[in-house]
Every structure is written in structure tokens, then in C-alpha cells.
Amino acid sequence: MPDGPTGEGVNIRFDKLGVVIAAIAAYAAFLAPFATFRANRIVPGQARSILEALPATAGPLLMAIVIVAALIALFRTPLMLRLAASVVALAALALLVGVAGTFLTPAGNTFARVSPASGFWILVFAFTLLLADVLTRLSLSPRDRVAVLVAAAVAIGLLLVSGAWNDLSILKEYANRADSFWAEGSKHVTLALGSLLAAVVVGLPLGILCHRVQRLRAGVLNVLNIIQTIPSIALFGLLIAPLGWVATHVPGAAALGIRGIGTAPAFVALFLYSLLPVVANTVVGLAGVPRAANDAARGMGMTDRQRLFGVEFPLAFPVILTGIRIVLVQNIGLATIAALIGGGGFGVFVFQGVGQTAMDLVLLGAVPTVALAFAAAIILDAVIEMTATKRRVETA
Amino acid sequence: MIEIEGITKRYDTTTVVDDVSMVIEPRTIAVIVGTSGSGKTTLLRMINRLVEPTAGIIKLDGADNRSVPGYELRRSIGYAIQGHGLFPHRTVAQNIATVPVLLGWGKDRIQARVDELMTLYQLDPKEFGPRYPHELSGGQQQRVGVARALAAEPNVLLMDEPFGALDPIIRTKAQEDLLAIQKRFGTTIILVTHDMEEAVHMGDKIAVMDAGKLVQYAKPAEILANPASSFVETLVGASERPFRLLSLGRVRDAVEIGAAEGEAIPGDASQRDALAELLWTGRPALPVKGADGKPLGRVTVDGLIKRAARPA
Numbered sequence: 001m002p003d004g005p006t007g008e009g010v011n012i013r014f015d016k017l018g019v020v021i022a023a024i025a026a027y028a029a030f031l032a033p034f035a036t037f038r039a040n041r042i043v044p045g046q047a048r049s050i051l052e053a054l055p056a057t058a059g060p061l062l063m064a065i066v067i068v069a070a071l072i073a074l075f076r077t078p079l080m081l082r083l084a085a086s087v088v089a090l091a092a093l094a095l096l097v098g099v100a101g102t103f104l105t106p107a108g109n110t111f112a113r114v115s116p117a118s119g120f121w122i123l124v125f126a127f128t129l130l131l132a133d134v135l136t137r138l139s140l141s142p143r144d145r146v147a148v149l150v151a152a153a154v155a156i157g158l159l160l161v162s163g164a165w166n167d168l169s170i171l172k173e174y175a176n177r178a179d180s181f182w183a184e185g186s187k188h189v190t191l192a193l194g195s196l197l198a199a200v201v202v203g204l205p206l207g208i209l210c211h212r213v214q215r216l217r218a219g220v221l222n223v224l225n226i227i228q229t230i231p232s233i234a235l236f237g238l239l240i241a242p243l244g245w246v247a248t249h250v251p252g253a254a255a256l257g258i259r260g261i262g263t264a265p266a267f268v269a270l271f272l273y274s275l276l277p278v279v280a281n282t283v284v285g286l287a288g289v290p291r292a293a294n295d296a297a298r299g300m301g302m303t304d305r306q307r308l309f310g311v312e313f314p315l316a317f318p319v320i321l322t323g324i325r326i327v328l329v330q331n332i333g334l335a336t337i338a339a340l341i342g343g344g345g346f347g348v349f350v351f352q353g354v355g356q357t358a359m360d361l362v363l364l365g366a367v368p369t370v371a372l373a374f375a376a377a378i379i380l381d382a383v384i385e386m387t388a389t390k391r392r393v394e395t396a
Numbered sequence: 397m398i399e400i401e402g403i404t405k406r407y408d409t410t411t412v413v414d415d416v417s418m419v420i421e422p423r424t425i426a427v428i429v430g431t432s433g434s435g436k437t438t439l440l441r442m443i444n445r446l447v448e449p450t451a452g453i454i455k456l457d458g459a460d461n462r463s464v465p466g467y468e469l470r471r472s473i474g475y476a477i478q479g480h481g482l483f484p485h486r487t488v489a490q491n492i493a494t495v496p497v498l499l500g501w502g503k504d505r506i507q508a509r510v511d512e513l514m515t516l517y518q519l520d521p522k523e524f525g526p527r528y529p530h531e532l533s534g535g536q537q538q539r540v541g542v543a544r545a546l547a548a549e550p551n552v553l554l555m556d557e558p559f560g561a562l563d564p565i566i567r568t569k570a571q572e573d574l575l576a577i578q579k580r581f582g583t584t585i586i587l588v589t590h591d592m593e594e595a596v597h598m599g600d601k602i603a604v605m606d607a608g609k610l611v612q613y614a615k616p617a618e619i620l621a622n623p624a625s626s627f628v629e630t631l632v633g634a635s636e637r638p639f640r641l642l643s644l645g646r647v648r649d650a651v652e653i654g655a656a657e658g659e660a661i662p663g664d665a666s667q668r669d670a671l672a673e674l675l676w677t678g679r680p681a682l683p684v685k686g687a688d689g690k691p692l693g694r695v696t697v698d699g700l701i702k703r704a705a706r707p708a
Contacts, residue, residue, distance in 0.1 A: 296481030299446055299554075300495050300544070301471030314485045 017133055018073040024126040025070040029063060032119030035100045040111040041169065041358050047117060053100040065092045066123060073130050079137055086131035093123055094159060101167030115169040115360055142382035149378050169360040170367070177349070177364070185368065187263070188345035191338055192331040192372075195267050199274030199327060204320070206275070207282025208308065217283060224276040232269060232337045239265040266343030270334055274327040281323025285316030318388040325380035332373040336365065397422050398443065398552065398584065403452035405438050412438045414608035415452070420601075422457075422551075425578060425585040427599035429592055429631065435608040436588045440554050443586065444473045456552065471495055474553035474583070478560040480541030482529040488514075488540050489525035495548040513543040516577065535566040542574065546581070555587040559594065571598060592631055596620070596640045604628050616644055621707045638704035643668035647684055647695055650703060656681035656694040663692055671700045 033047030034054075050066075051059040069089040072081055101114045135148065165171050174181055210217040230238070244260030246253050258264045289312050297307045339347030346365040353361030398420040405413040413435040420426045428436040441447040443454055445466040454461045461469055482491050489510050496506045511521040517539040529537055538558065545553055558574075559567045571594065578585055589595055595602045596616045603613040604627075612624035620641050623629040632640065647670045648663030660683040661670055674682055674697050684692040 290481070290484070292477060292479045292481035293483050294481075295446075295477060296475065296541075296544075297483070299444060299470060299475035299477065299481075301467045301469070301498055302494075303467045306498070311483055311485075315483075 013076045014074060015076050021126050021130050022070040022074040024122060025066055028119045028122035029066045032122055033117040034119045035104060036115050036117040037104050038113045041113045053104060054096060055103050058096055058099055062092055062096050065089055079134055082130060083134045086127045086134060089127040098164035105167050113169040114167060142385040146379060146382050149375060170363050173360045173364045184344055184346055184348050188335050191266060191270060191335045191345055195270035195274055196327050196331055198271045199278050203275050203278030204282055207279040210283050211286040221280060224279060227272050228276050235269045236265050236341045239268055261341045263343045265341055266338030270331050274331060277323040277326045281320050285319030286312055289315045318384055321384045328376045329373045332369060332376060336369055397457055399455040401453045403442060404450050405447060406450045411608050416610045418603055418610060418613050420584060420586060422584050423582045424600040425598055426601050426603060427595040428588045428603045428605060429595045430605035434605040436605045437556055440556055440586060440588050444470045444475060444554055471498055472550055474545035474550040476542050476545040476555045476558045478557040480537045482537060482541060484529055487526050487528055491540060492544045492547050494544055499548055509547060513546060517543050534562060538562055538570055551584060553583045553585045557589055604631060639668050642671055642704050650695050650699055651684050651693040652696060652699055654694045656683045660685040667700055667703060670695050
């Protein structure tokens, strides 16, 4: 609401980020295709605009919603109004892209593919940006941020279960591979979390050792730095020989699934990449413990172990957790590569899709990977903030 | 009683503490003064074995301080440092309870002791107990630091520049609090400082250190009157000597028979304060009153000036 009638006209003010959002939305709504129609899954597609892709009433309705939401973003409007605009726009996009799938697919045709096109993705991006901006300005507590994440996940889950998106190409790809999707998914998560767990089990003591023994520090961190710079495919290649040797020469190793290719080298590579962030953040975290607190702990008669677990570790914890967050997000992304050497994971769909030039199949692997990484980042950020608030170290 | 016998600490070729011997009587305050790098902190840290000496013996009440493991020894000795060293992730009550918890005291006993100390230090246990150190002022943090050091009722308290980070007004208050608590618990205190003013004010005896050596160990009046070397003399400060000497005495010890005009000064005040008051108001004499408010007599400028002169 304007501050009041002034007689000099209405005082219109633009929102800086809103200008960008409105421009992006306008481009996507009027110039970019909303959906792509293809006669089968690998032929080039034909673009459809919003009005072409949707039934007579839904098309203009979506246009109206997009235009109103973009205008709300463009001007300085109350936060709650902006929140409502972004949520309504995103919900309309999510629902109507499914409607477009049904509308564009000829009845009874199982070969035709309808997929969201650039206009849809750009609109989603624009209004997600608006939503993210509103949520930042609301400065939600960590708990509330996780709650928003859960609400979004539940909404997407309901849409998936309800079948509203079933006529979209990515879900048709899913329908053909439902069993292997969940198998590869659990393999993906196991790889990412398992290698993280192993890196924490090894990296934490190594970090503590580096902190206590000055001479070790530079050496260990340099070696880990060098490992970090080896390209993942090269690292897989380098691991084939030693792991193959272990499989044939160590009794029981092969039975555990250790082989030159497959899950074992992928796991080892992810583990090696994870070590640097864990060790480095442990060292930095422990080094950041106030000297006076450490001196007092010793002076009052804590043993080395009591000091480590009672003082140093709790104070370094938020920094170490930051390292774990980096590793988790990095591993969820990197685990995609494991498919290259038969390690499984969502990467299987990505590489199959690339091989068949079936972009929908690539998306079936890529979208859940991005969603997992995004969710992991939000949850761990919230946890870090919760542990850090009570342990704030005074700057004096 | 703390007996330090021929204590030496060498790092490679540098001798930080060089053959120091001294005895600290029970229930007294010994202040170690010196410039930075004089070895005073190292000497202090060898008493609770945060630093192990290269040579020499330290005995606490007759027992060699190496007869128990270092961490056990340290639990029996209070330790307070500059910048307090409170644990930022623990509440005030948890901080104070540190050593009792290490010693395995029962919950109720710990709670009672924490409440007692906080009350003693004018911090309401209900209000301040659950707070975190960063929510306290500098003076409050310092008080919690000393309360924590005293939590397990140690006979000996080591303090390394405990008031160094405080502003002058809070520092004076903290010094008075410490003197009161030392009287109450009869704790033997060894305090390291570079501030001669603090040393004269707090110490029953003062140990002056220079380049690792103990240059002089004597009562404050003796240090002021007969500095053992030019270094001690510089540290005392030639222009400050008479006033520091006066600050050691109480007004009641300088009372003369007679009457004077104006507001009376309490007998507990230092002679230095009395002289300052006389000089500032331009009067030759001040009336003195006892703790009960009864007149005791008067102090005169002439009388105080005689007392400020170098003792024979």
C-alpha cells in the first residue's frame, strides 16, 4: 500500500531483484516454448507455447497467473504477497505442465513424448528465485527452513503419486524402469553416504592427529590436495590395477565385492575425494579453539582425552560439520560418475540417456540427483546453524 | 606451604627460569612481578606442572608435586588466567562446575557449591547460571573465571595476570573481591603480574623476576625501601615510591591525638588516600573515624610525609 495520497501521483518503486525476475518470466512466457512434443522418444521435438500446449481455459489462466506474479515481483510489494505469488505460480506451473502432457499426447499413442521445454524450466527458475528471496528476507529459523523443505517434498511427492505428471516423458521413462530406478537410487545414496561415513571415520582421527603433530600437517594436507586434483575418470583407471590385485590375492576380498571395476573403485574414489574437506576442516576447526580455553582446560586438570572431547571437539564441531556438508553435496553429485565403471547409481540413466540421445532418460538420472544434493545442503545448513548458535565464540 | 627449590627451565639453549628458590607461607598472597619474558609465567606454570622443570623440586605441603600424575595435581590447585579462558560452549554454571565434575562430586554438592560461589561473586545463580559466557560483561566473565578456579576448594590458587584485561575501575573491584575471598577461605595465592601497583596492593610478599632469575623476594615495604638492584628500583618507579609506601599503611596506624575540621576519613582507608585528600583540599589535618563512626583523632600532612620517607 502506498504511504498515502500525496497529490503528486502514486509513488511507484521497483524491486531490484524483481526487475530481473519479471524480465526472465516475460521472456519465458512469451518467447520460449513451454513444452516439446515428439512423435517418439528420440526424434527431434516440436515446440509448443503456453497457449498451444494447454486446453482453451488453462492456457490463458496460466498466462494470467504468470503475468500477475511477475508484476508482484516487479514492484515493491509486501513480503506475504510475494510469498503467495511465488507459491501460486510454482503450483500452477507444476500442475499445468502435467495437463499439457495429457493434452498434447494423442489418445492411445504410447510412443509420443511430451516434455517440459525451456520456457517451463525458466519460469520455474524465476519463481523459485522469488520464493528463495522471500524466504531469505523472512530470515526463517533453521527448523522452519527444514519444514519448508519437507512441505515442498511432500507436495512434489503427492503430485507424483496422484499421476498428474504421468503423461510427461520423464515419468514415462520412469514407468519403463521403475524397479531399476529405486535400485540405482539406493545404490547412489549408499555410495554417497557410505563413502562419507568412511571418510569421517578415517578423516576425523587423521585431522586430530594433524592438529596435534605439526610436522604431519603439511604433508597430509598436500597429499590430499593432490588426490583432489586427479580427474575422477583417471582415478577410476588408477584404481583398477590395485583393487584387481587385492581381489585376486586377498582371501575373501572378492566375496566382499571388491573388484577392479564396479562399486569398489567408485567407493574408494569418492572416499578419497571426501578426505580433504573432512581433514582440512577438522584441522581448521581445532586450530580455531580459543587458546585461553585450551590452557584453562589443561590448567584445571583435564586429561588430553577429556580436553579433546569436552572442549576442543564441541568448539570445532560447526566447522567440521561444514566440511561434512561439502563432502555430502559433492558426493551426491560425483556418485553419478560411478556408473561409468559399473558402480551403479543415478548415473546409469544419465549415461544410457546420453548414449541413446534420449534427454528424458538423462533427466530421470539428473533431476533426483540435483534434488537430493539440494535437500542435503538445506538440512545440513540448518543443523550447522543449530549447533553453532549455542556455541558462539565471542570475538573479544 | 609451597617450597620452590632450585627450579630451572631451559628450552634448548635459552634458560627461561634460572635456579629459583623461594618459600610461600600458607594463607598468604605471593605476587611474582617482572617484565614480559622474565620467566614469571613459566615459574607459575611449573607449580601445577603445565610446564615440567628441567631441574629442581617444588613441594606442596611437604610433598613433591611429581608424586601424583599432572592432571590429578592440577585438579587440586586453582588456576585462573588472563582473558578468563571460559568455555564458550558451556553455561556459567557448567563452567564453574568443571573441576568438581572432574573430581566426581555428587550432583547436589556441585549445585550447592556453584550457587555458593556465584552468590559470593554477586551473580544471581538463577539469572546467570544458565547463561553462556558471551552473554556476560568483561567483569562478570572474570569473576566467573575466578569462581571456577575456586570451585573445588583448592588450598592453592595460581593466577596469571587475572585482572590484565579489565578496565581500571572493575580491576580495583576485582582486587578487593579477591582479597576478601582469600581472607574467607584462607587460600594460598600466587599471582603473576607486570603491574607493580597491583603487586604492592595485593602481595604479602613480592617476588621480582628479571631474565629468569629471582632478583628479590621480600615484603612490599622492604622492596620499596631497599630495592636489591637498579632493576627493582626501576620497576618500583622512583617517583612512585613514597606513595606506594603510604598505600601499604592504614590511616588508623597514622592517627595523632587532636581534632580537625571537616569530613572524617575512615580508619580503614589507606594513608595514600588520606594524603591525597589533604593535598587536594589544602588542609593541614583531617579527622579520622573508626568503623563504628566514633572519632579516633586526626591525620596530618606532616605526619604522613614523615611516613612516606625512606625507612631507616
